Amino acid sequence: MGSIRGFMTVARQSEGKEAPAERVKHWREFAVRHTPAESAAQASRCMDCGTPFCSHSCTLHNIIPDMNDLVMKGRWQEAYEVLASTSNFPEFTGRVCPALCEAGCVLNRVMDAPVTIRSLELAVIEKAWASGWIAPRPASVKTGRKVAVVGSGPAGLACAQQLARAGHAVEVFEKADRAGGLLRYGIPDFKLEKQVIDRRLAQMEAEGVVFHLSCAVGGQKFPEGVMNLAKKTVTAQQLLKKFDAVVLAAGSEVPRNLEVPGRQLKGVAYALEFLQPVSRRIAGDAVPELIDCAGADVVIIGGGDTGSDCVGAANRQGAKSVVQIEHKPKPPAAEDKLLVWPAWPNKLRTSSSHEEGCTRLWSVGTKRLTADKAGCVKGVVVTDLKWTLDAETGRWKSEEVPGSERELKADRVFLAMGFLSPSSGLLEAFGVKKTARGTADAGAGDFRTSADKVWACGDCRFGQSLVVRAMAEGRACAAAVDRALMGESELPGV
Numbered sequence: 001m002g003s004i005r006g007f008m009t010v011a012r013q014s015e016g017k018e019a020p021a022e023r024v025k026h027w028r029e030f031a032v033r034h035t036p037a038e039s040a041a042q043a044s045r046c047m048d049c050g051t052p053f054c055s056h057s058c059t060l061h062n063i064i065p066d067m068n069d070l071v072m073k074g075r076w077q078e079a080y081e082v083l084a085s086t087s088n089f090p091e092f093t094g095r096v097c098p099a100l101c102e103a104g105c106v107l108n109r110v111m112d113a114p115v116t117i118r119s120l121e122l123a124v125i126e127k128a129w130a131s132g133w134i135a136p137r138p139a140s141v142k143t144g145r146k147v148a149v150v151g152s153g154p155a156g157l158a159c160a161q162q163l164a165r166a167g168h169a170v171e172v173f174e175k176a177d178r179a180g181g182l183l184r185y186g187i188p189d190f191k192l193e194k195q196v197i198d199r200r201l202a203q204m205e206a207e208g209v210v211f212h213l214s215c216a217v218g219g220q221k222f223p224e225g226v227m228n229l230a231k232k233t234v235t236a237q238q239l240l241k242k243f244d245a246v247v248l249a250a251g252s253e254v255p256r257n258l259e260v261p262g263r264q265l266k267g268v269a270y271a272l273e274f275l276q277p278v279s280r281r282i283a284g285d286a287v288p289e290l291i292d293c294a295g296a297d298v299v300i301i302g303g304g305d306t307g308s309d310c311v312g313a314a315n316r317q318g319a320k321s322v323v324q325i326e327h328k329p330k331p332p333a334a335e336d337k338l339l340v341w342p343a344w345p346n347k348l349r350t351s352s353s354h355e356e357g358c359t360r361l362w363s364v365g366t367k368r369l370t371a372d373k374a375g376c377v378k379g380v381v382v383t384d385l386k387w388t389l390d391a392e393t394g395r396w397k398s399e400e401v402p403g404s405e406r407e408l409k410a411d412r413v414f415l416a417m418g419f420l421s422p423s424s425g426l427l428e429a430f431g432v433k434k435t436a437r438g439t440a441d442a443g444a445g446d447f448r449t450s451a452d453k454v455w456a457c458g459d460c461r462f463g464q465s466l467v468v469r470a471m472a473e474g475r476a477c478a479a480a481v482d483r484a485l486m487g488e489s490e491l492p493g494v
């Protein structure tokens with residue numbers, strides 16, 4: 001710990017942001033990053049607590065106090081080495097992680113001002129890229145074992161990189177035309193510019209990872225709302241014959257539907273049917289199916305992060321109005337820290353997209369969607385909901401507030417109500433047993449599925465989650481596969 005009184009003398013200072021009116025004119029990242037001196041000052045606030053709740057809260061268990069101390073002392077390369085020892089891609093989490101670590105920081109508990117850990121993580125990794133410290137690390141000894149990874153999201157990429165570094169021949173199969181999973185086609189460019197993924201993919205290729213893009217595993221048929229850009233198919237049997245192990249890191253792609261009258265009207269789409277073509281257009285592709293919100297009244301159903309990304313994208317396209325509705329009640333402005341700290345709290349969160357212009361409604365249920373004469377959606381009929389605790393079941397239940405029915409004007413309606421499971425065809429093709437939720441049934445320790453030679457990790461196993469968890473699952477799964485193939489493993493199990 002470099003500065004004993006840093007937290008008393010230096011105030012928390014978050015990264016700056018371009019003004020909302022300016023940043024909605026483009027799709028680039030808009031954070032104003034800290035200078036090295038600002039990073040050092042922020043790092044000096046770390047108290048190097050005896051029990052680092054921050055590291056415990058981070059699913060990757062990044063060694064945060066050590067990183068902070070090294071940044072404060074200007075020993076950036078060592079800070080990078082500490083960070084890289086637990087995380088394959090800090091440049092992803094440094095941009096999009098909700099910062100579970102900051103919720104767990106003791107300074108959050110005692111003065112509502114945690115260390116700016118996520119910004120420090122990003123500063124360290126970007127300094128490493130700029131300084132040329134990040135080079136391919138191909139394995140010096142090859143094992144002769146072959147592993148296939150299905151899916152190139154953060155789980156698949158982390159798993160593939162770890163296995164390649166352990167000496168295995170790794171091939172990644174991805175049905176999209178570019179690698180990255182939801183980092184590429186899901187999280188908008190204004191949160192994560194895509195060259196950030198490309199430079200990491202180049203490193204992985206130099207380490208020997210082979211990518212098969214536009215290549216679906218298990219079949220070409222996917223449920224409605226799941227993007228498929230595959231031009232070729234590989235069967236489960238082909239993979240099982242060629243490879244010693246297959247890792248399913250196929251995400252949890254099936255979107256939750258809203259079964260109300262009017263769902264099939266023109267202008268109603270799943271959130272990713274809106275967001276994915278937007279990123280493809282920014283990448284330079286011709287995308288005829290692009291949904292344009294210019295001049296439109298937009299209603300987003302679902303109050304979470306995916307909905308918030310739709311808000312940001314709709315505003316950048318020039319929407320006339322944007323409303324985001326959520327059926328659950330408005331969360332409290334602040335958590336009761338005595339009850340929840342250091343756990344991740346349920347509280348009202350205002351994203352940068354919300355700051356750019358959006359009306360948010362809570363405790364609102366959708367009854368039906370209305371149409372104009374051309375069969376296009378023109379409104380969302382909603383009612384207010386009253387939530388009460390059911391004394392018998394102990395569960396919250398909602399009922400409509402009489403007389404509250406009204407219609408919200410809507411030319412575009414996006415459904416952002418979460419994701420249910422991976423596409424079942426893939427799990428069935430490998431004969432993998434599913435959980436009650438439809439995810440791959442595999443243990444958190446060994447990631448092994450019911451099918452011989454098949455492992456599963458990330459959202460495919462855990463269900464819809466976060467980039468940090470997907471990366472942690474990918475790393476731990478790689479260690480489990482390595483152990484199974486070699487009898488022992490030096491890869492960290494997280």
Ligand SMILES: Cc1cc2nc3c(=O)[nH]c(=O)nc-3n(C[C@H](O)[C@H](O)[C@H](O)COP(=O)(O)OP(=O)(O)OC[C@H]3O[C@@H](n4cnc5c(N)ncnc54)[C@H](O)[C@@H]3O)c2cc1C
Pocket residue numbers: 096097098150151152153154155156173174175176180181182183186187188191215216217218219249250251252253275305306309423426457458459460464465466467468470
């Ligand atoms: C709009 C949106 C915004 C988000 N924002 C954030 C955020 O800001 N921060 C955060 O931490 N998390 C965020 N998340 C969640 C996060 O992106 C996911 O939890 C994470 O990407 C899961 O990683 P994964 O590798 O398990 O799966 P994915 O990223 O979903 O990748 C799975 C990949 O597998 C491929 N695939 C599937 N089936 C097949 C098949 N049969 N053959 C070949 N390929 C296949 C898919 O095409 C996909 O590329 C967001 C999610 C969404 C939808």
Ligand code: SF4
Pocket residue numbers: 057058059060061062064093094097098099100101102117118121468
């Ligand atoms: S990955 Fe997320 S939780 Fe972990 S240190 Fe980075 S910002 Fe914090």
